[in-house]
Amino acid sequence: MSAQSEAELLPPLQAVAIPNGAASDSTPPTIKLHKKLIRRELQDRSQWFRHGVQAAFVMLNIGLGIQFCLWTRYYETAGRTLYVNRPAGVEGWLPIAGMMNTKYLLETHSIPQIHPAAMFLFLAFLFSSLLLKKAFCSWLCPIGTLSELLWKTGERFFGRNFQLAKWLDLPLRGLKYVLLGFFAFVIGSMSAAALADFLHSPYGMVADVKMLNFFRDLGQTGIIVMVVLLALSFFIRNFWCRYLCPYGALMGLASLLSPAKIRRDAAACIDCGKCARACSANLPVDRLVQIRSVECAACMECIAVCPAENALQFSLPPRRGAEVNDRWRNLVLTPMAVTIVLACVFFGFVGYAKATGHWNTNLPHSLYLELVPNANHLSHPGM
Numbered sequence: 025m026s027a028q029s030e031a032e033l034l035p036p037l038q039a040v041a042i043p044n045g046a047a048s049d050s051t052p053p054t055i056k057l058h059k060k061l062i063r064r065e066l067q068d069r070s071q072w073f074r075h076g077v078q079a080a081f082v083m084l085n086i087g088l089g090i091q092f093c094l095w096t097r098y099y100e101t102a103g104r105t106l107y108v109n110r111p112a113g114v115e116g117w118l119p120i121a122g123m124m125n126t127k128y129l130l131e132t133h134s135i136p137q138i139h140p141a142a143m144f145l146f147l148a149f150l151f152s153s154l155l156l157k158k159a160f161c162s163w164l165c166p167i168g169t170l171s172e173l174l175w176k177t178g179e180r181f182f183g184r185n186f187q188l189a190k191w192l193d194l195p196l197r198g199l200k201y202v203l204l205g206f207f208a209f210v211i212g213s214m215s216a217a218a219l220a221d222f223l224h225s226p227y228g229m230v231a232d233v234k235m236l237n238f239f240r241d242l243g244q245t246g247i248i249v250m251v252v253l254l255a256l257s258f259f260i261r262n263f264w265c266r267y268l269c270p271y272g273a274l275m276g277l278a279s280l281l282s283p284a285k286i287r288r289d290a291a292a293c294i295d296c297g298k299c300a301r302a303c304s305a306n307l308p309v310d311r312l313v314q315i316r317s318v319e320c321a322a323c324m325e326c327i328a329v330c331p332a333e334n335a336l337q338f339s340l341p342p343r344r345g346a347e348v349n350d351r352w353r354n355l356v357l358t359p360m361a362v363t364i365v366l367a368c369v370f371f372g373f374v375g376y377a378k379a380t381g382h383w384n385t386n387l388p389h390s391l392y393l394e395l396v397p398n399a400n401h402l403s404h405p406g407m
């Protein structure tokens with residue numbers, strides 16, 4: 025009889041003496057506590073929803089990327105190639121412009137004219153983290169999706185992933201906060217006028233083209249860095265996200281305020297540890313009652329592998345005083361609810377920006393004809 029089916033038959037919290045054949049009379053019998061497993065009735069569909077949203081977002085970004093490349097080529101060839109509209113959505117890849125514009129908005133109460141979409145997308149993702157932990161990282165971000173694909177491929181290949189020793193893991197996790205702190209300090213110390221000057225400079229106006237050029241002309245050092253990052257992501261779960269991404273660091277800090285958290289009902293849990301083993305953030309899910317960690321990306325993988333009914337939930341705070349099982353009943357966030365909330369936040373911000381005429385950066389063709397082909401020669405205004 026397998027350990028699991030044995031556990032299913034045992035009453036909750038019953039102490040069972042398991043005889044140790046080799047033990048002498050003086051050796052006390054090994055005592056194990058088993059809890060009754062009440063199997064989940066419904067199949068978990070969280071990963072089906074999540075992977076669907078991830079795929080949709082990757083496709084959206086590929087579409088935006090292709091359109092932006094065509095738009096850039098048009099100006100680089102002085103209008104000899106196909107013209108397409110500039111897709112403002114690429115500004116999702118300009119998080120620093122998003123932060124700058126957010127500060128500008130907070131100081132001046134007026135919506136910036138250059139890269140406003142970067143700000144609306146930044147605010148949408150930040151707001152989603154305030155509501156749903158770091159769901160942005162595991163549901164929407166294409167880099168997060170790529171990281172997940174790499175470590176899962178590595179796991180399939182080697183049968184396991186590798187974890188850095190705690191003494192190395194902990195300080196390395198701090199790196200992303202150092203990077204975030206640097207950007208926050210620089211942006212925080214700029215006045216609204218300085219921010220506007222920066223974004224209206226030739227460099228600021230084609231920051232998106234410079235970003236594209238960075239990836240198009242990686243050079244030897246860039247290629248080596250990319251290969252090392254990809255290789256590390258193959259062995260270590262979410263290497264980039266866990267140690268280096270300042271955007272994820274900010275989302276993690278915002279997620280501390282999120283009312284939704286992974287919560288474990290210790291009475292329903294059979295202590296199998298599957299959730300902790302599945303957790304891409306290496307969190308001890310099986311030993312906590314709720315996951316407050318900034319590393320939790322609301323991926324729901326822990327819920328997907330949990331065999332026990334109602335043992336793990338992504339839920340709002342339980343009502344005080346209610347019975348354990350009743351507490352969560354109306355407060356659980358199903359995968360569909362997460363998908364709907366993310367869609368409402370994303371399309372809400374984008375829709376508002378579009379409806380109010382604040383989505384696009386409207387610069388004249390003549391200016392783009394001059395700036396885009398020379399983007400590589402434009403230096404940072406502060407240099």
Ligand code: SF4
Nearest residue numbers: 303320321323324326
């Ligand atoms: S605790 Fe669960 S939801 Fe959070 S990162 Fe780990 S597996 Fe994902």
Ligand code: SF4
Nearest residue numbers: 293294296297299330
């Ligand atoms: S919460 Fe974790 S340890 Fe408890 S039953 Fe579910 S997977 Fe197993």
